Amino acid sequence: MKELDTLQWRPALHYTPQRNWMNDPNGLVYYKGIYHLFYQYNPEGNVWGNMSWGHATSRNLLDWVEQPVALAANRTEEVFSGSIVVDAHNTSGLGSAALPPLVALYTSVYKPGSGHEPGVQAQSLAYSTDEGKTWRRYAHNPVLTLDPESSHFRDPKVSWYAPGGYWLMCAVVADAHVVKLYRSSNLIDWTFLSDFTLPDIPHHGALWEMPDLLPLPLDGNPANEKWVMIVNVNPWSIAGGSGAMYFVGRFDGTRFVPDDVAPAGSDPVRWQWLDHGADYYAAGTFSNAPGGKTVAIGWMGNWDYANDVPTTPWRGAMALPRELALKTVDGRPQLVFAPTESYASLVGRSPTTRIAQVGLVSSTQALPAVTRGVVQNIELTIEPGSAHRAGLVVRSSADGATGTRIFYDTQAQTLTVDRSHAGDTSFSRAYSPQHIANLPLHDGRLRLRVVVDRASVEVFADDGRAVVTDLILPTLADDRVSLFAEGGDASFRDIAVSDLSRMRQGRAHP
DSSP: OHHHHGGGSSSSSSSOOEEEEEEEEEEEOOOEEEEEEEEOOTTTOSSOSSEEEEEEEEESSSSEEEEEEOOOOOOEEEEEEEEEEOOOOOSSSSSSSSOEEEEEEEEEETTTTTSSOTOOEEEEEEEESTTTOOOOEEETSSSSSOOBBSSSSEEEEEETTTTEEEEEEEEEEGGGGEEEEEEEEESSSSSEEEEETTTOOTTTEEEEEEEEEEEEEEETTTEEEEEEEEEEEEEEETTTTSEEEEEEEEEOOOEEESSSOOOOTOOOGEEEESSSSSSSSEEOOBBTTTTOOOEEEEOOOOOTTTGGOOOOOOEEOOOOOEEEEEEEEEEEEEEEEEEOHHHHHHHHSSOOOEEEEEEEOOOEEEEEGGGGGGSSSEEEEEEOTTOOOEEEEEEEESSSSEEEEEEEEEEEEEEEEOOSSSSTTTOTOOOOOOOEEEEBBTTBBBEEEEEEEETTTEEETTTTTTTEEEEEOTTTTTOEEEEESSSSSEEEEEEEEEEEEGGTSSOOOO
């Protein structure tokens, strides 16, 4: 496919490099007013390979500037996923009190001639003393390896554990479904703490990847702190292929113990997920985020078909950054999600069409022409009433043949994103058509925020109680919005359609 044919799909709201392949976010850190997003990157082409760390920076988590490659693959190693911390007290000795280093822990994947068996994975260190602009590999890498060495030991996520006064690392043995925990006083010498795994793993053949372990106050109460373990799995996710699940539990400085785990052999619907769509993976959180907020970002892709997505000269994008909170929902602690304040501010500054109410009985109604667009924020409350299904269609064609349907099913009590007619679906047979979240109504209504971009939708439901993120590939002419009710009456209230394209000029077409 020619390059000009696919520019219609270059995101306006989501980070993507100008050229080449991108997947997992790495090294998420905030330092001196700048958010740093590092990521798995192929400097040589538009498919996975030559894994290196790409780099982008932002002041607001919305406007990103692509930077030079930070850590490049070389003749002895590829650079897989990892994390970065601000070593404010120079515990590593790699900087100084006046100039504390940023320290990256990453996975080395060794090549022939490295002194390790080809394919062995171990944890290595790099550091920067110029605020992340340039990086030096540590002279005595790797700093952590298994005995015997493993080809699946990867993805170190490091944080400061204040109660113990030490650095805490979680990494995975991916094919064994084990998260390994370590501690260190200097980011160089690591001591094993414990393993987190599950008996009778319900998803044999899957990989555990990109772990993250973080504390969150339950219902905003700092006296009731819980710990959340994020584990990205591939395949076996709730939407098929790769996805991000999580556990809520306790951490005593040595061991993480989940409070509630679905029985062995349970369907994925019994587990807890960061996202119910097909395209949210490798989710992780920013270190040192300001204001004590917990901000996560994930790769907007799925390993079932990521190499086949027909975009060029780039392939891959990041999902919209999200703030995480832990709330009691339906009697148990659950993560809830919201776009960042910067995104909310963008919506607030954008031209918005407001419609107080629309009532439908077994029919479809197009919204006014002023609501047409391809980069939008759509908010509304659905009251399904007697309708079997009620919802909206975004990125719809004039004849209605193309469009992404987002609807509530009153009998099943589910929210569905149906992308079976959302544009080009021919590039992969693994491009799954529908993604569903169980979502009982509160007071007979459902509030939705739908973030629409040139090649994606992200649906935040019921104040972030569930999110569905999906790639779609419509044409620029598919820009209509409509509402529908099936099998009865439904009401749609407080509709607000914001045109974000005017605030994002120049971002789609380099």
